[in-house]
Amino acid sequence: MYQAEFEAKALEVLRSGWYVLGNEVKQFETEFANYVGAKHCVGLASGLDALWIAFRILGIGAGDEVIVQGNTYIASVMGITMNGATPVFVEPDEYFNIDASKIEEKITDKTKAILVVHLYGQASNMGPILDICKKHNLRLVEDCAQSHGAKFNGKTTGTFGDIGCFSFYPSKNLGAFGDAGAIVTNDDSIAEDVRVFRNYGSEKRYYNKVVGANSRLDEIQAGFLRVRLKHLDELALEKKQICERYLSELKNDKIELPKTREGATHIWHQFVLKTDYRDELIKYLDDKGIGTIIHYPIPPHLSEAYQYLGVKEGALPITEKYAKSVLSIPLYNGMTSEEQDYIIKTINAF
C-alpha cells in the first residue's frame, strides 16, 4: 500500500547523500511526538534498544527490581535484564494486560519501576497503575511496541510515565522496512540523555560524555515511517472495522473472543482469541488454508533463557494458561471482505 509514496521517499533519501541522523529523523521525531502528544521523541535502532536504553537512562540496574506482566513478548523482559535488573512477574487481567490489583503484593524495597506493556494493541488500566507508582515512588516505563496511538481515557499510551518505548519493526502497526524504534518522553533531560546515549555518548563529534551505544535511526527508515504515519489513522480504522466484524460475527462456543476495557482503546495489533481446543483449531484452520500464530507459546519465565531467574512452572497460572490457549487469527491491512467472510464462516463451523 502507498507504494508510489514509499518509492519516491526511498529515491529522495538515496539521492540526498545523508543516511544517518539527518533531516528525515528530525522531522519524524517531531511528527511522532505530536502524534502521541509527547514533548520529545528520540529515534533509535529498535524497540528492544528503546527498552534497555530507557532503564539505563533511569539508572535502573543490578540489585533493582522491575515489575512486568508475565505474558509479554520476551523483549520486554530483556530490556530489564540487559541492565542487570531483575524482572518480577505479575499475572495479566482478562484483557491480557497487567492486572493492576496484583501489583502491590509484588513491591519490595528493591522495586524501582513498573514496565507496563499495552499488549496486542490495547491500552492498559492506567488509573490504578499511576496511583501505585505515585504511592510507592516508582518509575513508569511503557512498552508501546504494539500500541501506537492506543489511548486510555483519551490519553495516548507512551505518555503516562517517564518514558514510552516504541518499536517500528515491519509487522507493527507503524512499521518500517527494517528495524527501527524510538522513545517518547515529556522530560527534557531524559530526552537529552537518550539523544547523547544513542550516538556513542557524544553530543559533539569525537567528544564523548558517557559510555553510550550505537542505536541510531536510519534516514531511510525515518522517511518511510513519515509516509506511513500520515496514513496510520486510516490503516488503524481499517483494522478496527475488520475486528468489529470478527467480534459481531464470530460465534462458536469453543472460542472466547477478546474484550476491550471501558475507557481503553484497542488498535488491534493482533486479534487474539482463547480456546481450550487450540491444537485442533490450528490444524483445522491450516487444512482450510488459514494461517494462525500463537502470541506467545512460552512465557518468558519458562523460556530457557530465563531459567536462571528460578521462577518455576506453576508460579504464574494465568500467564501459563494463556500461553496454552491464545491464538491470533489473520488480521492485516488490505484483507478483502471475501477473506473475512471465509475466515468467519470457517471458524464458526469448527
Ligand SMILES: *Cc1c(COP(=O)(O)O)cnc(C)c1O
Ligand atoms: C516487537 C516488540 C518489542 C521489540 O521490538 P523490536 O523492534 O523487535 O526490538 C518489544 N516489546 C513488545 C511487546 C513487542 O511486541
